[in-house]
Amino acid sequence: MREIEVSEIINVISRLCMEANYYLPDDVLECIKQAQAKEESPAAQAILDQIIENNVIARKEGLALCQDTGFAVFFVELGQEVRITGGDYQEAFDEGTRRGYEAGYLRKSIVNDPVFARANTKDNTPCIVHTRIVPGEELKITFCPKGGGAENMAEVRMLTAAHGIEGIKEFVIERVKKSGGNPCPPVVVGVGVGGNFEKCAMLAKQALLREPLGTPNPDPNFARAEAELLENINNLGIGPMGLGGRTTALAVHIETFPCHIATMPVAVNLNCHVARHKSIVI
Amino acid sequence: MNLREKTLAIRLTTPLTDNDIEKLKIGDNILLSGVIYTGRDAAHKRLHDLLKKGEPLPIDLQGAVIYYVGPAPAKPGYPIGSAGPTTSYRMDPFVPLMFQHGQKGMIGKGNRSEEVIATIKKFKGVYLAATGGVAALIAKSVKSMEIVAYEDLGPEAIRRLVVEDFPCIVANDCHGGDLFKEGIKKYQR
Numbered sequence A: 001m002r003e004i005e006v007s008e009i010i011n012v013i014s015r016l017c018m019e020a021n022y023y024l025p026d027d028v029l030e031c032i033k034q035a036q037a038k039e040e041s042p043a044a045q046a047i048l049d050q051i052i053e054n055n056v057i058a059r060k061e062g063l064a065l066c067q068d069t070g071f072a073v074f075f076v077e078l079g080q081e082v083r084i085t086g087g088d089y090q091e092a093f094d095e096g097t098r099r100g101y102e103a104g105y106l107r108k109s110i111v112n113d114p115v116f117a118r119a120n121t122k123d124n125t126p127c128i129v130h131t132r133i134v135p136g137e138e139l140k141i142t143f144c145p146k147g148g149g150a151e152n153m154a155e156v157r158m159l160t161a162a163h164g165i166e167g168i169k170e171f172v173i174e175r176v177k178k179s180g181g182n183p184c185p186p187v188v189v190g191v192g193v194g195g196n197f198e199k200c201a202m203l204a205k206q207a208l209l210r211e212p213l214g215t216p217n218p219d220p221n222f223a224r225a226e227a228e229l230l231e232n233i234n235n236l237g238i239g240p241m242g243l244g245g246r247t248t249a250l251a252v253h254i255e256t257f258p259c260h261i262a263t264m265p266v267a268v269n270l271n272c273h274v275a276r277h278k279s280i281v282i
Numbered sequence B: 001m002n003l004r005e006k007t008l009a010i011r012l013t014t015p016l017t018d019n020d021i022e023k024l025k026i027g028d029n030i031l032l033s034g035v036i037y038t039g040r041d042a043a044h045k046r047l048h049d050l051l052k053k054g055e056p057l058p059i060d061l062q063g064a065v066i067y068y069v070g071p072a073p074a075k076p077g078y079p080i081g082s083a084g085p086t087t088s089y090r091m092d093p094f095v096p097l098m099f100q101h102g103q104k105g106m107i108g109k110g111n112r113s114e115e116v117i118a119t120i121k122k123f124k125g126v127y128l129a130a131t132g133g134v135a136a137l138i139a140k141s142v143k144s145m146e147i148v149a150y151e152d153l154g155p156e157a158i159r160r161l162v163v164e165d166f167p168c169i170v171a172n173d174c175h176g177g178d179l180f181k182e183g184i185k186k187y188q189r
Helices: A006-022 A026-038 A042-061 A089-103 A161-179 A197-207 A220-234 B002-008 B018-022 B041-053 B088-100 B114-122 B135-139 B151-156 B179-187
Strands: A002-005 A073-079 A082-085 A128-134 A139-143 A155-159 A187-195 A249-259 A264-271 A278-281 B010-013 B029-038 B065-067 B105-108 B126-129 B142-149 B158-172
Touching: A002 A006, A006 A082, A006 A089, A006 A139, A006 A278, A026 A042, A026 A249, A042 B135, A089 A128, A155 A161, A155 A197, A161 A187, A161 A220, A161 A264, A187 A197, A187 A220, A197 A249, A197 A264, A220 A249, B041 B088, B041 B151, B088 B105, B088 B114, B114 B126, B114 B158, B158 B179
Parallel strands: A002 A082, A073 A128, A187 A249, B010 B029, B029 B065, B065 B105, B105 B126
Antiparallel strands: A073 A139, A139 A278, A155 A264, A187 A264, B029 B158, B126 B158, B142 B158
């Protein structure tokens, strides 16, 4: 049994909040540069230049890449040999978020009541923590701040087996097409297939975290679907910020899970080109 | 590429006049200077409610450009934190009444409703698209910032910004042009 103090978690979370919001992951930047080499629209080229330049400024000056520093979402793998001591687990994540967003000059974007008061909580809490208990005595925390603009373009649809892979592809294309410039393309397309209503939504979000960006699904059928979807999405012509171009998506990642004999749920979650995420192991 | 875009850019200064706006067409690269106001979801709702009740607004809408943004907090020594555009469609329902009261321009990201496009045409307005997610870069064009209304809204408070060479592109012009439709048509296969 290994003990981890909540104070350590708080410090790690606080640092993660800042670093993920200042530094664009290298694999994302690499994909943007590769896309730029193939881009035909001069206006789109100029936008991709701005994206690359923005990364340089944010990194050098320690500034948020995007003013929307997101809902703080954490995916945690908690080793079953670990005991958390010295305080409340969820509160440790909230406190780390509170400190990181304050010290890092990150925007506080959370309102207390989704419908009526909608008063800003002023410290970006509560955060959302998805915890999975795994073997071992490590604590792995992945932080992915998610902006509202891209999150608003997500959808879950309860397809059935009769729709097959073609039905899934139609749905994904339709979702990206309807989203246009709103989710800040070039986007990363996360697709969750299988499980149930809530599981496929989780899979779609986890699909956004696959590293390095553009790594194909290990199953050749889904890898083929990912490649076809990427090509079809880029043929939509939406382009960076929806102003026309050949670069609409940087990657399509499909994650799957077994499902019920009667169902084939599918979820699509888009990430903006500021595809922030960072992991740390305690 | 940026250099080429810059040399071709049109310099505009707020407040905008009919004469300024008539010359603009979709795809024009703009470097905007002068005073602009920030406003997004919650601030728009309040302004719209005041207009409906016939009450005075906390800002002067005549020729005004509203930038759809909720900036990050400013670090010491900076006038503003990172400040890129938010998605514009959420403000669509408020646009007709605001333009009826003198607003001329808006800066945001993403396409607009048919109603907004018609409003721009009717009142000689312009919708400028800025690049989402390049918020540290855009903040460089902001020279000063002061909160002028609704401080309780935090990042959604209305701020008065003085900007210099703010980079944006004409997405919807007063002639009915829509760069989102035209751009996509050009590059789809």
